[in-house]
Each structure stands twice: as C-alpha cells, then as structure tokens.
Amino acid sequence: MPTVLIADDQILVRAGLGALLRMAPGLEVVGEACDGEDAVRQAAAARPDVVLMDIRMPGTDGIQATERILALPVARPSRVIALTTFDLDEYVYGALRAGASGFLLKETPPERLISAIHTVAAGDMLFAPSVTRRLVEAYAPATQPEPLGEPRGWSTVTNREREVLQQVARGHSNQQVAATLCLSEATVKTHLNRAMVKLALSSRAQVVVFCYENGLVVPGRADRPAGS
Template structure:
C-alpha cells in the first residue's frame, strides 16, 4: 500500500488533499508539510513512497526541497509527484531537472490524482513525451558539452549514447530495441548503466540531459530514424 507525504503551504488545499487520499482505497498519508523545510524533515522520518509536492512555497520552495529529499534518501528515495497551477512553466522544467516523476495540475479530478499516485508509486513516469519536449524547448538554456554537466560522459559507451538519444526522444524500451536490433533487456542494461554513470535517476532527467547537451535538438524527430 503506497504511503504519501503531502506538501502544500495552503492549509485548506493541504487538508483537502489529506482527506481525499486517506479516504482513497490503497493509499495512506503518513505526513503533511506546510513548507519545504518541513517536507525534508518529514520525508526523512516517515520514508514515504510518494511525495505530493507543491512547487511555489515561501521560504524553501518545492524544487529545493525535492533536491534535498532525493539527495538524502539515496537508493531508497521516494517518488516525487508535483502539483502545479501552470502546466508549462520554468518551475515545472526545473522540477524535471531535479528528478520529479510526474506532475499534475491542481485542478486535476480526484480520481486522476489517486491514479497518478499509484502510477508513480509503481515506478512509472507521468510525463507525456510531447509535454516534456515542449517544456525543454521553451526553457532549456542552450546546449553545452556533455562533460561540462557530467565529467563522467567519457565513460559512456557508444551504444549507451545511442540508447540515451532514443529514450530522450520519447522512445520506449521496445522502440529502442527494435531500432537498435537488440533485446529489451539489453536496452534496460545500457540505459541503467548510462544513467548511473551520469547521476540521472529518472527518464525525465535523461530527456533534460539530452537536450541540454545537444544529444537531441529542439524541433528534432520524436523518435530517431
């Protein structure tokens, strides 16, 4: 049963979310935080499966809190599901870079919110590739050499780079396997190794990395030929 930490500075919204999730079958709220600092503290003491994170909060904002939570938790890090008022803005882009596993608008219907929490708790992402591409093309600062972002780039093999490029265009493991004439298990191995070398924890971070280093270019194909 997934456990959830709810983070929002608006008390009425936070209380409504907590009530909704506690009433939903298969979910348990283990804590609620009114700001980023409290979120970091409670994430450490309650070890939730999912953190439902507001982005815009006074003091320590949601992105900073997210970075601290993920850095402290290591391999046992919770999945971060972002709640936002705007679906395409720089805050959401920075949440992608920080390691969020999905985002929802605050106007999302209750049943979709509950389903989204189960989705990210199971290990899946909640970013449509088209939305991710639009965010990055609008807000990424421009290409820089890969080794500038990750000095470990030189340790990434040619095949691992091929997999990264395809994943960054929105290709599934099945798509990548078909295009590179390798098995899905091999795709997963290459992807996991490359992500480990580069310090990336989510497929969304792979997309951001690829655009920021020009492995994939804005306006390029959704899936490489």
C-alpha cells in the same frame, strides 16, 4: 501500501488532498508539510513512497525541496510528483531537472491523482517522455551552446548507451527505441539503466533534461553523434 506525504503552503489544499487520499483504499498519508523545509524534514523522518510537492512555495520552494529529498541518504529515496497550476511552467522544468518523477495539474480529477500515486510508487514515470520533451523544448533555447565541459561520468557511457539516451530524450518509448536500434526491449532497459547509474540520473525525465542541456539533443537540429 504506498505511503504519501503532502507538501503545500495552502492549508485548504493540504486539507483537501489529505481528506481525499485518506479515503482512498490502498494509500496511507504519513504527513502534511506546510513548506519545502517542512517537507524535507518530514520526508527524512517518515520516508514516504511518494511526495506530492507544490513547487511554488515561499522560502524553500518545491524544486529545492525535491533536490534535498532525493539526496537523502536512504536506501530507497521517495519519489516526487510536482503539483502545478500550468503544465508548461518553468518551475515544472526545474522540478523535473531536480529529479521529480512527473507532474500533475492541481485540477487533476481525484481518480487520476490516486492512479498517478500508485504508478509512481511502483517505480514508473507518470507520463510519456514525449510530454517531458515538449516541456523541455519550451525552456531549452534552440541556440543552446555546446556544454563547456564533459559531464561527470560521461566518459564511462558507451556509444550504444548514448544512442539509447538520445532516443529516450527524443520522446521514444522503450519499444520504439528497440525498433529503431534493432535491439530487444530488455536490452534497451539494460543500456538505459546502466547509463543512468553512471550519470547519477534518477528518472527518465532527468535523462531528457540531461540530453538537452548537454547538447546531445537540440530543438530543431539533428542529434550530435553518439560517440562525440
């Protein structure tokens, strides 16, 4: 049964989410945090499967809290769903960059919220990479310069793994990547997982952000060759 921690600075929102999820079969609410600092503290103690994280909070905001929760020294880190009012929001971009597994609008219907929690708890992304790409392109300038230095771990990533990373960053599913590169889906997953481990990336959303921020994919321009 997936366990859930709710983090929101508005008491009515916390109470509403808590009441909803406690009535939902197959979910267990293990805490309600009033801010980011409280969320980190409770996540470290309760180790929930999923954290519903409001990203605009005073003090330690949801982005900082997400980074700290995902960095906790535990065998199975919690997965974070960012809660936001607007889907194209620089705060959401920051949350995905920090490693959140996706985001939901606060107006999301209850059944969609419950389904999303189960999806993320099972280890899947909350939405297609194409949605992440749309968000990233809204905040990654088209004239973004080449990175100043090589990212840590990049030299250990093979050319084929780099090609897979680029395809994922372009918003392609594993099936589409397999068809484009003439590989099996299982092989695509293997290459992607190995590259993510080498680059210390925890989600496909982070893959998209990484590729844009390091010049592998740039809005309006062709991909940089994988071997460069």
